[in-house]
Amino acid sequence: MLSKNKILLSKGINTKMVACLFDLDGVIVDTAKYHFLAWKRLAKEWNFELTEEQNEHLKGVSRTESLEIILKLANHHLSKEAFEKALQDKNECFLEFVNQMNESEILEGVADFLQQLKQHHITFSLASSSKNARNILQKIGLLEKFDAIIDGNDIINGKPHPEIFEKAAKTLNMNIKNCIVFEDAVAGIQAGKSAGMKVIGIGEKHILHEADIVIKNLTEISIEDLKKMIA
Ligand code: B16
Ligand code: MG
Numbered sequence: 068m069l070s071k072n073k074i075l076l077s078k079g080i081n082t083k084m085v086a087c088l089f090d091l092d093g094v095i096v097d098t099a100k101y102h103f104l105a106w107k108r109l110a111k112e113w114n115f116e117l118t119e120e121q122n123e124h125l126k127g128v129s130r131t132e133s134l135e136i137i138l139k140l141a142n143h144h145l146s147k148e149a150f151e152k153a154l155q156d157k158n159e160c161f162l163e164f165v166n167q168m169n170e171s172e173i174l175e176g177v178a179d180f181l182q183q184l185k186q187h188h189i190t191f192s193l194a195s196s197s198k199n200a201r202n203i204l205q206k207i208g209l210l211e212k213f214d215a216i217i218d219g220n221d222i223i224n225g226k227p228h229p230e231i232f233e234k235a236a237k238t239l240n241m242n243i244k245n246c247i248v249f250e251d252a253v254a255g256i257q258a259g260k261s262a263g264m265k266v267i268g269i270g271e272k273h274i275l276h277e278a279d280i281v282i283k284n285l286t287e288i289s290i291e292d293l294k295k296m297i298a
Pocket of ligand 1: 091125130158
């Protein structure tokens with residue numbers, strides 16, 4: 068519960084002093100199911116059955132790192148060439164799913180919340196580990212909505228390193244302390260926290276307990292809540 072003083076203080080906050088940084092997969096759209104199917108298909112070639120529980124560790128993590136994690140789980144080794152080929156095969160399979168996507172796959176509450184941010188002149192950026200982020204945003208009709216897009220092509224260090232969120236804040240010309248991160252992955256929440264930002268977890272409380280608050284989807288958050296978090 069916020070104290071009376073804090074509520075009064077929050078009313079004085081200019082919404083231009085708040086910026087939102089959105090993860091893509093699991094926050095804007097559920098591409099996690101397609102990543103899972105593509106990795107599952109690949110791992111089957113080595114007789115390894117990837118489970119949903121194991122897939123949780125791949126969320127928010129780069130393609131290369133995901134393959135390293137799966138190989139470790141499967142106790143399987145690939146030569147350098149085979150590793151590169153596996154990355155390519157996985158991505159081709161993932162893109163087959165992406166190519167079928169349309170705006171019906173935007174997650175509940177997203178379109179309305181982005182609209183509210185626009186109305187309140189709150190800037191927002193995408194901050195996704197995916198190198199396919201622009202392609203996915205294009206498919207679901209949201210490419211033009213974001214004030215900035217930082218994706219897997221723009222960073223050296225993947226989540227849980229804070230680089231992606233630091234870069235998004237810099238691009239929006241916003242102070243770190245005024246940024247609120249929306250994340251569905253443990254690695255992403257850790258990245259936002261190590262950047263020194265407020266983090267809203269989207270998903271299950273018992274998995275995302277490092278976030279400042281956890282909600283099921285964007286229907287559960289308001290502009291007032293954002294102002295209170297920053298105050
Ligand atoms: P790609 P996010 C992440 O997206 C996914 O959660 C993760 O599972 C995937 O491995 C990563 O993007 C890289 O994606 O293979 O398309 O470059 O959650 O950071 O939006
Ligand atoms: Mg995600």
